[in-house]
Amino acid sequence: MNAPAQLRRKRDNKAAFLFLLPWFAGLTLVTAGPVVASLVLGFTDYNLIQAPEFNGLENVRRMLSDERLHQALRVTFSYVCVSVPLQLAAALGLAMLLDRGLRGLAFYRSAFYLPSLLGSSVAIAVLWRQVFGAEGLLNQVLGLFGVEGRGWISDPRTALSTLIVLNVWTFGAPMVIFLAGLRQIPVMYYEAAAVDGASRWTQFRRITVPLLSPIIFFNLVLQIIHAFQAFTQAFVVSGGTGGPSDSTLFYTLYLYQRGFNNFDMGYASALAWLLLLIIAAFTALNFWVAKRWVFYDD
Amino acid sequence: MTDLPRASRSAAKHTGLILLGLVMLYPVIWMVVSSLRPNNEIFRSPGLVPDSVQLSNYGDGWTALASPFGHYLVNSAIVVLGCVIGNLVSCSMAAYAFARLDFTGRKLFFATMLGTIMLPIHVIIVPQYILFSELDWINTFLPLIVPKLLATDAFFVFLMVQFIRGLPRELDEAARIDGAGHPRIFLRVILPLMVPALATTTIFTFIWTWNDFFSQLIYLTDPEMYTVPVALRSFVDSTVATSWGAMFAMSVVSLLPIFLAFLVGQRYLVKGIATTGIK
Structure with a gap:
């Protein structure tokens, strides 16, 4: 009994090693390896030319007094905390409108999903620059209604909002996930609630939200992680500066500037690790809070 | 009696949805129209009907940079092709091992693989850059393609593992009894059956x-x-x-492949997001 089982395991080990060989190489060289290397480099001063030099906690000290880093954190947190809830609310709202049996459902779903595919492209960022520019499309349309616009992108008070709008615009991907989730809720729950005289709002709060909560949670975790990594749009819209007045200086953009404009690789590695810790903390917090509101049927 | 309000409510809903869809897609449609307009019209025509149609923006944009725009399209196509092939080969191999093979440390490796799904590129870019510059790979396509050959897009490994787990094991067993080894089972039995998962991977890799x-x-x-x-x-x-028209024209050109991929692969895109939550 024992011997053949062991024999088979041995055989699989060899095959598994071969099948996983590319993945192992990727893990050491491209993913997990660099994570460890980043941690080590984070405690050095390194400019790519001279060998890295250990400088203890110097990078951490620098972070504490780095005004631009603090600004980048403020910008990124505002972006994440405003755009993700708005985006998910839009996604859920639309998913509920596109309910079962709606004629043209596939068409609507495609139309609302399309921006998710386009949204991360440089081309759309170029478009955004025009649309929200001083003489852009938005102000032209506002002009038709006699409303005077402003340079939305050149004004530090509104520049970030244009990027938030862009993220909300890509609500199609979470919407498709919500749609799939809504399909799983048995219609009879709503029918029974309607018979008992429950209003639409009560049905939403008592049936839809609890039964959909694992999906809401999943989308929340995913979109927060995603939003922390936003880069392209801020880079193109601000011409790589994060301006005006650092108002669109996303964390990733600052990291890029330190690492690849200044070749300040040690500090950039420390910044990378801080980002990893922040994302991990947000995700852990999400899971912790989830215990209070996410409802698992089984 | 109840039919009438329902019908009008449904009409109102459709009107609302169409309006919202139009508002959302308006800037994109407007960009396409504007790419056919003379430059001075772009900044005073919020509408969609052009006074005159001209293709000169496309010609101007095509030749505005050091190389004709076609050169960049070819470069992108090479990178995309390399990444698609890389992901298809390496991720399906890894997925077969995780889904079908019994080996030491499988749980640990699988958990590690899942962990790397959420790993932001920004966290690993510095050491990666150092490695690739040591190899003298900067300004080649290798830093973009080689990682894909090493199954680093763990999303797709996960997607394929889920798919393979849904295939009946009897098929493998039958092939094994016929004397087939794992490479043969993978190539002849599993791969042909996982075409939908491969299609989803192809289309997402292409777009991303x-x-x-x-x-x-x-x-x-x-x-x-x-x-x-x-x-x-x-x-x-x-x-x-100064030349928004030309810039819009090339933006439209650059979005065209995405739009075509979307038209061709809609089915796989929707299925892919719904089952794994990828974007």
């Missing part, structure tokens, strides 16, 4: 790689090697808001 800006910006600094996103961005920086 085509749109990817961050790593292409970092690894490709020689204008000869620019891909479409990097070229488009250099266009934006070099022309200070």
Whole structure:
């Protein structure tokens, strides 16, 4: 009994090693390896030319007094905390409108999903620059209604909002996930609630939200992680500066500037690790809070 | 009696949905129309009906940079092709091992693989850059393609593992009894059955790689090697808001492949997002 089982395991080990060989190489060289290397480099001063030099906690000290880093954190947190809830609310709202049996459902779903595919492209960022520019499309349309616009992108008070709008615009991907989730809720729950005289709002709060909560949670975790990594749009819209007045200086953009404009690789590695810790903390917090509101049927 | 309000409510709903869809897609449609307008019209025509149609923006944009825009399209196509092949080969192999083979440390490795799904590229880019510059790979497509050959897009490994787990094991057993080894079972039994998962992987890899800006910006600094996103961005920086028409024209050109992929692969896209939550 024992011997053949062991024999088979041995055989699989060899095959598994071969099948996983590319993945192992990727893990050491491209993913997990660099994570460890980043941690080590984070405690050095390194400019790519001279060998890295250990400088203890110097990078951490620098972070504490780095005004631009603090600004980048403020910008990124505002972006994440405003755009993700708005985006998910839009996604859920639309998913509920596109309910079962709606004629043209596939068409609507495609139309609302399309921006998710386009949204991360440089081309759309170029478009955004025009649309929200001083003489852009938005102000032209506002002009038709006699409303005077402003340079939305050149004004530090509104520049970030244009990027938030862009993220909300890509609500199609979470919407498709919500749609799939809504399909799983048995219609009879709503029918029974309607018979008992429950209003639409009560049905939403008592049936839809609890039964959909694992999906809401999943989308929340995913979109927060995603939003922390936003880069392209801020880079193109601000011409790589994060301006005006650092108002669109996303964390990733600052990291890029330190690492690849200044070749300040040690500090950039420390910044990378801080980002990893922040994302991990947000995700852990999400899971912790989830215990209070996410409802698992089984 | 109850039919009438229902009908009008449904009509109102459809009107609302169509309006919202129009508002959302309006800027994109407007960009396409504006790419056919003379430059001076772009800043005073919020409407969609052009006074005159002209294709000269496309000609201007095509030749505005150091190389004709077709050069960047070819560069992007090479990177995309390499990444698609890389992901298909390496991720399906890894997925077969995780889904079907029994080996030491499987749980630990599987958990590690899942952990790397959420790993932001920004966290690993510095050491990666150092490695690739030591190898003298900067300004080649290798830093973009080789990682895909090493199954680093763990999303797709996970997607394929889920798919393979749904296939009946009896098929493997039958092949094994016929004397087939794992490579043969993988190639002859599993791979042909997982075409839908491979299609989803292809289409997402295509779109993501085509749109990817961050790593292409970092690894490709020689204008000869620019891909479409990097070229488009250099266009934006070099022309200070004077030739929006040409810029729009090339933006439209750069979005066209995405749009075509969307039309062809809609079914797989929707299925892919619904089952794994990828974007």
